Amino acid sequence: MSTETEAPAEAAGDTALIAALIAAAHDTITTHRDELSELDRAIGDGDHGHNMARGFDAVAAAADEITALPFGKALAKAGTTLVMKVGGASGPLYGSALMAAGKVRDEAPTTLAEVVELLDAAVDAVKKRGKSDVGAKTMLDVLVPVADALRAGPAEPLGTARESAAAALEATRDMVATKGRAAFLGERSAGHLDPGARSSTLLIDAVSAVLEKS
Amino acid sequence: MSTETEAPAEAAGDTALIAALIAAAHDTITTHRDELSELDRAIGDGDHGHNMARGFDAVAAAADEITALPFGKALAKAGTTLVMKVGGASGPLYGSALMAAGKVRDEAPTTLAEVVELLDAAVDAVKKRGKSDVGAKTMLDVLVPVADALRAGPAEPLGTARESAAAALEATRDMVATKGRAAFLGERSAGHLDPGARSSTLLIDAVSAVLEKS
């Protein structure tokens, strides 16, 4: 993907892109399943990796159906699938995020501005569904900084996304959680990465890698 | 105590003897409470020391009442107290033993033969109550050999009682239990001393020590 305006991807192109995105997301979540649950064991209930894996297994299983859809509808369908399969907090959050992003437009984004638009829609949905905002030690503490960094129109958007995600994830370590299960720990939640922030970072890395090749 | 016939002990003498016997029995059981429970943990349910201590605590608490009785009645009363306080298998067994021994005659035994008579009555009661006999890895495997050794009329009855008890106790180690909880272990009960045999040995030692001094 370049930062310049390109011709809209064709339907066939979307299919391949969607398939690649699904595969990459599924792959990274599966690979890091135990790490995510381990992080969640420290400040939550130890199931985040298993929740996410259950959800992305279902998305991967529905790949044929999803890839046949226009990009926006595909996002929304993946979101619904997550909602219906994940359970826990992360299901409605990631699900609502994808459902909202999918509503922005049917076609795949072709400019950085359009990508930011999708991200913003996703972030808004997470905020609304989670009644939360940045600083609560959640996935929003990765998603928002990444959206902001891309909004600034960096020269190397993929590198910027990855770097800002990594830095933002690390920044969740010192935060005291006020939302989600980790909030029950109060001050004791500090000193650990947020599992949802980590899964967001993984997904951003996976998407970046796909876009890099496409 | 000598092996020769003596004049029957007077009431006052009985009181002192009974008091000394109660104190000695109570003392040895209390001192070895944890050891007895430890033995029972290996092949039973780990409560023999606690059971016996509960019983002899009650006997000691009733010492004033018991020592006021003629020797035979005192034995019987101690037996009833054990029955009502110990619970478990050892309560009815030691209780029936003392109750039966107490019925033999009112006066304290003054000859070795009379002591053996009491022991035999006690052993019979245990066999009947426990529907058991020697070789089942129980207290009978100490009580019977001691009675037999004394029946032979040894020159040093107290030493003989102690030695035969110690040897008999040790002999329970290789036995396979067929009565009591240890029987549930089958072959696995071999290799451990029987807790009831150990408490019998302790009581025989305690009684011997009292008689030695009297």
Next chain:
Amino acid sequence: MKKLINSPDTLLAESLAGFGAVHADIVNVNLDPMFVTRKDAPRAGKVALISGGGTGHEPMHAGFVGMGMLDAACPGQVFTSPTPDQMIAAMEAVDGGAGILLIVKNYAGDVMNFEMAAEMASGPVETVLTNDDEAVEESTHSQGRRGVAATVIVEKIVGAAAERGGDLASLKALGDAVNAASGTMGVALTSCTVPAAGLPTFTLAEDEMEMGIGIHGEPGRRRVAMMTASAIAEEIVGAIVDDVKLASGEEVLLLVNGMGGTPLLELYGLYDAAARVAKGHGLTITRSLVGNYCTSLEMAGASITLTRLDAERTALWDAPVRTAAFHWG
């Protein structure tokens, strides 16, 4: 991890199948998606009560499905909220045309999943959020307190009111009121082990306990040296009395709830201690419950709940109930 299971992956379905077979006179069990309904659902003209949440708190909630209590329960994965598809299917199965009341424990996951289901529902839906856990500081900008054992009491009392024909708005108000009149706090002596995780959620030393434990093994107020039953009762009952503002002379329900791995012998002893403390605060215990009702897998520990009673709540508590876990009246 040692558990009496075939595998963590099949446990839920097998357990639910077993539950359905044992209680076939009371419930229907649906395995895909997973939900449990009362045998005679839907009840025309009756508000349908639905609860649910992660598995691992048995008998809550499926054990409370039946006449006089819940119309349906949706079990999620262990300690994980159920998903909207389960809730929607359950709603359809039990909807009697008088609206649906969701009883939801206040956890982000449960709240959001039930919220999505409610948004997708066609008829009127109200939600009672339970948040009785005194161990968590209440604060407006945070997640707020957890819903724990008082959920059982809310489900029983509101369930009885629904059975009597209460309408949706009044049931929602009753549920909120009972929740507000309740406080709970728990202690853990050991951790539980989530089957899929295979490792204990936390560890406690041989002389430690966690005061204020959550029902998923979330840490509590503080980790302390083992306390006696009386000292535990004193701290917990005191915290509830303060927060719920229970005044001397008031009538209460006292629930001593086991976390799963503590025997009844100890729970009744803890009840004795808690009752003593409650009476010391001038409270009159008019209803009692002791047992494993809102558990945390095999965790050793217990929670104490006090609920302020009045004549109506007492009558609803006593009202007939026929579920796997509750059967009286």
Next chain:
Amino acid sequence: MKKLINSPDTLLAESLAGFGAVHADIVNVNLDPMFVTRKDAPRAGKVALISGGGTGHEPMHAGFVGMGMLDAACPGQVFTSPTPDQMIAAMEAVDGGAGILLIVKNYAGDVMNFEMAAEMASGPVETVLTNDDEAVEESTHSQGRRGVAATVIVEKIVGAAAERGGDLASLKALGDAVNAASGTMGVALTSCTVPAAGLPTFTLAEDEMEMGIGIHGEPGRRRVAMMTASAIAEEIVGAIVDDVKLASGEEVLLLVNGMGGTPLLELYGLYDAAARVAKGHGLTITRSLVGNYCTSLEMAGASITLTRLDAERTALWDAPVRTAAFHWG
């Protein structure tokens, strides 16, 4: 040792006091000597059923005192037989003039203590000895098999028959028959800890279980590597079917009983496995029970019991019962 108690010495009295307070509508509790009677005892003209045994198996036996089941229960110290003074006091409290039936689990201590009490009693006394544990080899010269979870079934069925006015001889015969028609075997995943001892009775490695465990932590048939629920069910149900000679086509009651530290989630899963195996043997499961009924303090594990049913036993099982632990009909 971590327990929710004040001290091992006060635990029994405190727990029993709590039990009495919570179930004051069903039972009377006497603390010295310790025994529990049904509220409306004595029942004139009714045979009085009395059971008892060491504490640590809750809800057995006090939880089974009430209409349709036991007239009295005598709790001993933890895992220790109660004493004759308790039994005699209980007999006097519940004697309705029609005789007394003792239901006693076959342990040397229980047998001898109840025997002494029976010898001291004035009226007619009969005893049903339960010995359903398949893990122990039956043999005439030995202690014989242990009484375990089928005791619950004997108490329920004979209790219902007594409530209907059965006479002493017929109740004794019924109890003996139900016991003979039952078999049980259990597994332990962890040990329990007797409060007064303070240490686990035995230890199992992280991958071991004890097959054929007793309800006091007595070792079983053998120590084995952890097995799946299905494999456990296969071995246990197979052993019972063989021993009780259950033939294809027969009707049975299937009880999956928790040892205290295993959650309902697993017990229902084990039920599912056991039911499958029982059906594989051609049996028809017409009655079921799952839960913690004959426990071993906080031990993790479970036992499976099968009892051959007939029309009479089934009707007696279904007959009304009002105790702390059983309430139906």
